[in-house]
Structure formats: C-alpha cells, structure tokens
Amino acid sequence: MLLLGNMMNVIGEGDDVLLYLDGRRTYMVRVEAGKQFHTHRGYVELGELIGRPYGSTIMSSLNISFHALKPLIRDRVLKTDRRTQVLYPKDIGFILLHVGVGAGSRVVEAGTGSGALTMALAEVVKPDGMIYSYDINPKFQGVAAGNIERAGLMEYVELKEGDITVGIDEADVDAVILDLATPWLVVRHAYEALAGSGVFVSFSPTIEQVMKTVYALKDHPFIEVETIELLLRNYTVAQNRTRPRTQMLGHSGYITTARKVIGEGNP
Structure with a gap:
C-alpha cells in the first residue's frame, strides 16, 4: 500500500503539474519529455520532472525556483x-x-x-x-x-x-x-x-x-x-x-x- 501511494505521488509523462512561482503566478502544464515551458523567469525543462515526486523544486534556465505541485480541483x-x-x-x-x-x-x-x-x-x-x-x-x-x-x-x-x-x-x-x-x-x-x-x-x-x-x-x-x-x-x-x-x-x-x-x- 505504501509503495502504491508513493507511485501515485510521482510525476509521470503526460501528467499535469501546477508550476508554482509565487502566490500570484502559477502555471498548469503537461509534462512531456523534451518539452520546455517558457516564462519571463526563464524556461523549465519539463522532462526533468519525470520520475520526481510532486512537491519537487526545479530550476529555470535563469536559476529561478519553481515548485511542481499536484493540481487540486481548485x-x-x-x-x-x-x-x-x-x-x-x-x-x-x-x-x-x-x-x-x-x-x-x-x-x-x-x-x-x-x-x-x-x-x-x-x-x-x-x-x-x-x-x-x-x-x-x-x-x-x-x-x-x-x-x-x-x-x-x-x-x-x-x-x-x-x-x-x-x-x-x-x-x-x-x-x-x-x-x-x-x-x-x-x-x-x-x-x-x-x-x-x-x-x-x-x-x-x-x-x-x-x-x-x-x-x-x-x-x-x-x-x-x-x-x-x-x-x-x-x-x-x-x-x-x-x-x-x-x-x-x-x-x-x-x-x-x-x-x-x-x-x-x-x-
């Protein structure tokens, strides 16, 4: 059961992720290998999120932190x-x-x-x-x-x-x-x-x-x-x-x- 729970909390290819920059700026993205998501704070290599747990931090090309959250219904x-x-x-x-x-x-x-x-x-x-x-x-x-x-x-x-x-x-x-x-x-x-x-x-x-x-x-x-x-x-x-x-x-x-x-x- 613990293993299944851990697997469900791991980002896979094709999953949606809410990229959190700050309280005013969040972005819903779909994770794909080789895909980049561009923002005014640099781009994020979405493929690097595959296999990582939700809640992980990823750095943009400008060395800005983004947090990869599991999207809530909200x-x-x-x-x-x-x-x-x-x-x-x-x-x-x-x-x-x-x-x-x-x-x-x-x-x-x-x-x-x-x-x-x-x-x-x-x-x-x-x-x-x-x-x-x-x-x-x-x-x-x-x-x-x-x-x-x-x-x-x-x-x-x-x-x-x-x-x-x-x-x-x-x-x-x-x-x-x-x-x-x-x-x-x-x-x-x-x-x-x-x-x-x-x-x-x-x-x-x-x-x-x-x-x-x-x-x-x-x-x-x-x-x-x-x-x-x-x-x-x-x-x-x-x-x-x-x-x-x-x-x-x-x-x-x-x-x-x-x-x-x-x-x-x-x-």
Missing part, C-alpha cells in the same frame, strides 16, 4: 479553458458541502459551461457515481469535455446537449444543480427528478432570478428554502502589520437551496 477550476464565466471555488465548496453528495451519488447539473462545477462534482461522486450535465450550447460542451478529460474524470460524466427547461431524463437523483438564466422554469422538472430528501441548488447572478426561483420552489413540496451570498476576503499576515487585503472577492452570485419532501412543503 487549481483545475481556476486554470480551466473558459468560454463562459465559471463558478468560483468559494461557491463550489459551499455547494458541494450543502448537497451532501459522495461516492455513488447521481447528480443532474444544468449549464455545463466550461465544466468547472462538473469536475468538482465528478471528483466527489467517483468511482461509482455519475454527473448528468445538460447544456443547450454544443460549443460549450466541447470545451467542457476537453477540461474534464484532462482532469481524468470523463468516465463519471455524461454530457447531454439539450434544454433542461423542457424536462429531465433522469429519476431518483440525489441533487439537481442549476447555473442557467431561468432556473425557475426547471423547478417542476427538478422535483420530479429528485429522490425524496434530494437537494435543489440554483446559482444566479441577479436577485430578480432568485425571487422567481424561490416563488417557484414554494409552489412545490420543497422545504428549507434558503438563499445565501458568499464574500471572500484574504488577509496579509506579517509581524505587527496583519491586515485585510484591499481587494476582496465580493459578489459572484446568489445560491438558492431547497430539499424535496413527499407531500406538502413548508418554508
């Missing part, structure tokens, strides 16, 4: 090839914890976009679960497929080109998660697709969308209907001058959640 979300606005890790983290899905869970998602949330969900439900991700735009799903495949998670995802406001094919799913312009049009379909006690989640940038969605939820047997907004502030920590940073990650959207019950719902 890193893949932030470095993903984007054609649409992606959810931030602060919002994705809340959604993952709130829906309570895990290995073996089945989740319907709508608004695949670039696949950021899709990847995070797939990482959580593997190896026995499945994400059914709907989007009406085939170009977006093509981008998402590339991102998901690069993360090695495609076997846990079924990409579905279609309009989820018309209906949901799946039944008895554990969660329905929406990131689209008209989530209130999906509430009835979500109720029908969810298993009892299943979780509904909607991410919306405007309060008008939230209001319409909440009104629709209250017309169906859902309980614990709540809407939250997450604000993230980083701090600079130093001797005698610890302070909040002047810039913070403020409004990105509102997250509305609810749970399905069998029978009459209550607020």
Whole structure:
C-alpha cells in the first residue's frame, strides 16, 4: 500500500503539474519529455520532472525556483479553458458541502459551461457515481469535455446537449444543480427528478432570478428554502502589520437551496 501511494505521488509523462512561482503566478502544464515551458523567469525543462515526486523544486534556465505541485480541483477550476464565466471555488465548496453528495451519488447539473462545477462534482461522486450535465450550447460542451478529460474524470460524466427547461431524463437523483438564466422554469422538472430528501441548488447572478426561483420552489413540496451570498476576503499576515487585503472577492452570485419532501412543503 505504501509503495502504491508513493507511485501515485510521482510525476509521470503526460501528467499535469501546477508550476508554482509565487502566490500570484502559477502555471498548469503537461509534462512531456523534451518539452520546455517558457516564462519571463526563464524556461523549465519539463522532462526533468519525470520520475520526481510532486512537491519537487526545479530550476529555470535563469536559476529561478519553481515548485511542481499536484493540481487540486481548485487549481483545475481556476486554470480551466473558459468560454463562459465559471463558478468560483468559494461557491463550489459551499455547494458541494450543502448537497451532501459522495461516492455513488447521481447528480443532474444544468449549464455545463466550461465544466468547472462538473469536475468538482465528478471528483466527489467517483468511482461509482455519475454527473448528468445538460447544456443547450454544443460549443460549450466541447470545451467542457476537453477540461474534464484532462482532469481524468470523463468516465463519471455524461454530457447531454439539450434544454433542461423542457424536462429531465433522469429519476431518483440525489441533487439537481442549476447555473442557467431561468432556473425557475426547471423547478417542476427538478422535483420530479429528485429522490425524496434530494437537494435543489440554483446559482444566479441577479436577485430578480432568485425571487422567481424561490416563488417557484414554494409552489412545490420543497422545504428549507434558503438563499445565501458568499464574500471572500484574504488577509496579509506579517509581524505587527496583519491586515485585510484591499481587494476582496465580493459578489459572484446568489445560491438558492431547497430539499424535496413527499407531500406538502413548508418554508
């Protein structure tokens, strides 16, 4: 078991690596023999990373240190090839914890976009679960497929080109998660697709969308209907001058959640 763990922590050809220069500059690269990665701080011979453990330090041609880290899902979300606005890790983290899905869970998602949330969900439900991700735009799903495949998670995802406001094919799913312009049009379909006690989640940038969605939820047997907004502030920590940073990650959207019950719902 120890040997297997060690092998999994060794960089191989074709693996993704997050090259860390400093807190503001990181680069997602794919390791290949004979390939160079060029930066303003010199180039890095990526082939030299093969066989070395993640976390190793490699020097650039200008003798600058880079650290070769194993990419987290957070890193893949932030470095993903984007054609649409992606959810931030602060919002994705809340959604993952709130829906309570895990290995073996089945989740319907709508608004695949670039696949950021899709990847995070797939990482959580593997190896026995499945994400059914709907989007009406085939170009977006093509981008998402590339991102998901690069993360090695495609076997846990079924990409579905279609309009989820018309209906949901799946039944008895554990969660329905929406990131689209008209989530209130999906509430009835979500109720029908969810298993009892299943979780509904909607991410919306405007309060008008939230209001319409909440009104629709209250017309169906859902309980614990709540809407939250997450604000993230980083701090600079130093001797005698610890302070909040002047810039913070403020409004990105509102997250509305609810749970399905069998029978009459209550607020």
